Amino acid sequence: MNEAAPPAPAAHNRAVDPVALAAELIRRPSVTPKDEGALGIVASRLEDLGFACHPLTFTEEGHEPVANLYARWGTGRPNLCFAGHTDVVPTGAADAWSFDPFGAALQDGVLCGRGAVDMKGAIAAFVAAAERFLATCGPDFTGSISLLITGDEEGVAVNGTRKVLDWLKSRGEALDACVVGEPTSATELGDMIKIGRRGSMTGRLTVTGVSGHVAYPHLADNAAHRLVALLAGLTAEPLDVGTEHFQASGLQVTTIDIGNPTTNVIPGTARATFNIRFNDLWTSAKLKEWVAGRLAAVGGEYQLTWEVSGESFLVPPGQVSACLAGAIGAVTGRTPELSTTGGTSDARFIQAYCPVAEFGLVGQTMHKTDERVEIADIAQLTAIYEAFLDRFFGGA
Numbered sequence: 001m002n003e004a005a006p007p008a009p010a011a012h013n014r015a016v017d018p019v020a021l022a023a024e025l026i027r028r029p030s031v032t033p034k035d036e037g038a039l040g041i042v043a044s045r046l047e048d049l050g051f052a053c054h055p056l057t058f059t060e061e062g063h064e065p066v067a068n069l070y071a072r073w074g075t076g077r078p079n080l081c082f083a084g085h086t087d088v089v090p091t092g093a094a095d096a097w098s099f100d101p102f103g104a105a106l107q108d109g110v111l112c113g114r115g116a117v118d119m120k121g122a123i124a125a126f127v128a129a130a131e132r133f134l135a136t137c138g139p140d141f142t143g144s145i146s147l148l149i150t151g152d153e154e155g156v157a158v159n160g161t162r163k164v165l166d167w168l169k170s171r172g173e174a175l176d177a178c179v180v181g182e183p184t185s186a187t188e189l190g191d192m193i194k195i196g197r198r199g200s201m202t203g204r205l206t207v208t209g210v211s212g213h214v215a216y217p218h219l220a221d222n223a224a225h226r227l228v229a230l231l232a233g234l235t236a237e238p239l240d241v242g243t244e245h246f247q248a249s250g251l252q253v254t255t256i257d258i259g260n261p262t263t264n265v266i267p268g269t270a271r272a273t274f275n276i277r278f279n280d281l282w283t284s285a286k287l288k289e290w291v292a293g294r295l296a297a298v299g300g301e302y303q304l305t306w307e308v309s310g311e312s313f314l315v316p317p318g319q320v321s322a323c324l325a326g327a328i329g330a331v332t333g334r335t336p337e338l339s340t341t342g343g344t345s346d347a348r349f350i351q352a353y354c355p356v357a358e359f360g361l362v363g364q365t366m367h368k369t370d371e372r373v374e375i376a377d378i379a380q381l382t383a384i385y386e387a388f389l390d391r392f393f394g395g396a
Contacts, residue, residue: 015045015048015049015131016045016049016124016127016128016131017128018121018124018125018127018128018378018379018381018382019106019111019124019375019378019379021041021045021123021124021127021128022104022111022116022120022121022123022124022125022373022378023104023106023111023113024041024104025038025041025042025086025115025120025123025124026102026103026104026111026113026114026115026116026120027102027103027104027113028041028086028102029088029102029114030086030087030088030115030151031087031088031089031090031091032087032088032089032151032152032153032154032155033064033065033066033087033151033152033155033159034087034151035067035086035087035151038086038087038120038151039055039067039068039069039086039149039151040055042069042071042086042123042127042147042149043055043069043071045127046071046073046127046147049073049127049130049131049134050073050134051071051072051073051145051147052071052072052073053069053070053071054069054070054071055067055068055069056068056069056070056163056164056167058159058160058163058164059159060158060159063156063158063159064159065159066150066151066152066155066158066159066160067151068148068149068150068151068152068159068160068161068163068164069147069148069149069150070146070147070148070149070164070167070168071146071147071149072144072145072146072147073130073134073144073145073146074141074142074143074144074145075144076142076143076144077143077144077174077176078143078144078176078177078392078393079143079144079145079146079173079174079175079176079177080143080144080145080146080176080177080178080179080389080392080393081145081146081147081148081175081177081178081179081350081354082123082126082130082145082146082147082148082178082179082180082181082385083147083148083149083150083161083178083179083180083181083346083347083350083356084119084122084123084126084147084148084149084150084153084180084181084182085119085149085150085151085152085153085154085160085346086115086120086123086149086150086151087150087151087152087153087154087155088114088115088118088120088154089114089118089154089367091114091369092369096369097369097370098112098370099112099113099370100113101113101114101371102114104116106375109374109375109376110372110373110374110375111372111373111374111375111378112370112371112372113371113372114371115371116365116371116372116373117183117360117361117362117363117364117365117366117371117372117373118182118183118363118366118367118371119181119182119183119360119361121360121361121373121377121378121381122181122182122183122360122361122381123147123149123181124378125181125378125381125382125385126147126179126181126382126385127147128382129382129383129384129385129386129388129389130145130147130385130389132382132386133145133386133389133390137390137393141393143393145389146175148161148164148165148175148178148350150164150346153345153346157309157346157349160346161346161349161350162349165349165350165353168353169353174353174354175350175353175354176354177319177320177354177355177356177392178320178347178350178353178354178355178356178357179320179324179356179357179358179359179385179388180194180345180346180347180350180356180357180358180359180360181358181359181360182194182345182347182358182359182360182363183360183361183362183363183366184339184342184358184359184360184363185359185360185361185362185363186362186363186364187362187364188332188334188362189332189334189361189362189377189380189381189384190328190331190332190334190336190380190384191334191336191337192336192337192339193321193324193325193328193336193337193338193339193357193358193359194339194340194341194342194345194347194357194358194359195245195314195315195316195317195321195338195339195340195357195358196245196246196280196312196313196314196315196340196351197310197312197313197340197342197343197344197345197347197348198246198247198249198277198278198279198312198340198341198344199276199277199278199279199282199283199284199308199309199310199311199312199313199344200275200276200277200278200308200309200310200343200344201275201276201278201284201287201306201307201308201309202273202274202275202276202306202307202309203273203274203275203276203291203304203305203306204271204272204273204304204305204306204307205227205230205231205271205272205273205274205302205303205304206269206270206271206302206303206304207223207226207227207230207269207270207271207300207301207302207303208223208268208269208301208303209221209222209223209226209266209267209268209269209270210266210268211265211266211267211268212265212266212268213264213265213266214263214264214265214266215264217266220266220268221266221268222266222267223258223267223268223269223270224258224260224266224267224270226270226300226302227256227270227271227272229298229300230272230295230298230300230302231253231256231272231274232298233294233295233297233298234251234253234274234291234294234295235251235253238250239251239276239278239282239290240279240281240282242279243279243280243281245280245314245338245340246279246280246281246312246314246340247279247340247341248279249276249277249278249279249281249282250276250277251274251275251276252274252275252276252277253272253273253274254273254274254275255271255272255273256270256271256272257270257271257272258270258271277343278312279312279340280312280313280314282312283311283312284306284308284311288306291304292304309344310344310348310349311348313347313348313351314340315351315355315356315357317338318355319355319392320355320356320357320392321338321357323388323391323392324336324357324359324384324388325338326387326388326391327384327385327387327388327390327391328359328384330387331380331383331384331387332380332384336359345358359384360381361373361377361378361381362374362377
């Protein structure tokens with residue numbers, strides 16, 4: 001039997017203005033891994049709505065401690081989780097901005113500041129939507145709404161969502177479905193939902209030769225020449241042409257570092273970094289084998305180290321994406337594309353625990369100078385999240 005749920009907030013006494021809450025969060029300069037009180041603001045609002053809040057700080061040797069928050073209203077099933085992050089990327093040069101990046105200025109119907117799009121606006125919209133849903137769903141609602149908010153999404157993602165998920169598992173607490181509030185909309189709010197992501201892995205390639213005078217190449221072994229040959233072997237042909245739900249995998253060389261300030265010395269060491277974004281035809285293990293084969297075909301000695309950020313994953317269209325699409329259509333009249341484009345997100349961790357889809361604001365200014373969001377979009381996103389909650393829990 002379910003325990004008694006906390007009382008729902010009164011419909012006539014809404015405490016959460018999503019624009020005001022988003023602005024309050026923007027004013028906290030929570031550049032990864034600093035929190036600067038952002039999670040406390042979220043927890044305060046949720047506690048006012050009857051959520052049980054669990055501040056969670058995790059540490060690991062070699063990484064800075066990170067603050068996280070798990071909050072839940074109710075104890076029944078299903079438990080629908082909203083996942084997001086209050087940490088933001090650095091602003092860069094402050095004088096390049098047209099406004100204070102942490103001032104949360106309101107200008108001509110636009111909320112301005114770092115994190116407005118990615119993703120403090122979405123967190124505020126969901127908190128407001130949850131309040132409105134709980135105020136109108138009535139006493140028969142026996143499910144649960146939870147929020148998993150991390151301060152380590154934009155960083156190395158070691159002490160964030162993964163650790164919270166481990167903590168939930170250790171408590172025997174399950175998530176039945178999840179929406180991640182990343183800014184998935186491409187050009188208009190509601191035009192895209194993410195149902196998967198490509199994997200990401202980075203290779204760091206080092207070639208060691210023998211330095212010497214350029215006039216006597218027979219006495220040297222040019223590391224730059226051998227590095228270029230190895231990179232040509234990796235980039236000569238495409239990895240694949242894509243699959244039903246994924247675009248083609250791609251390998252991109254991101255740095256070539258010789259470190260040679262002179263024009264008459266053959267370099268003895270050359271380094272390169274490359275990144276592979278891969279679809280569901282591959283795993284990181286298979287790609288390591290493929291790279292090793294390509295490099296062996298070229299020949300020569302080299303050193304290669306790997307960093308794997310995440311594997312590719314796909315959540316086939318189902319209840320979460322269908323309810324989101326229905327809510328988007330009801331509020332905006334748009335039919336969203338189900339996509340797997342873009343970079344990685346914490347959905348890569350959550351998909352191992354429950355069905356997950358990603359949906360949020362228009363991402364055109366995320367991570368950019370002068371990040372900003374239309375106030376009307378925050379209002380519409382709040383309405384979409386509320387309609388989604390209604391559909392998910394059986395109201396439509």
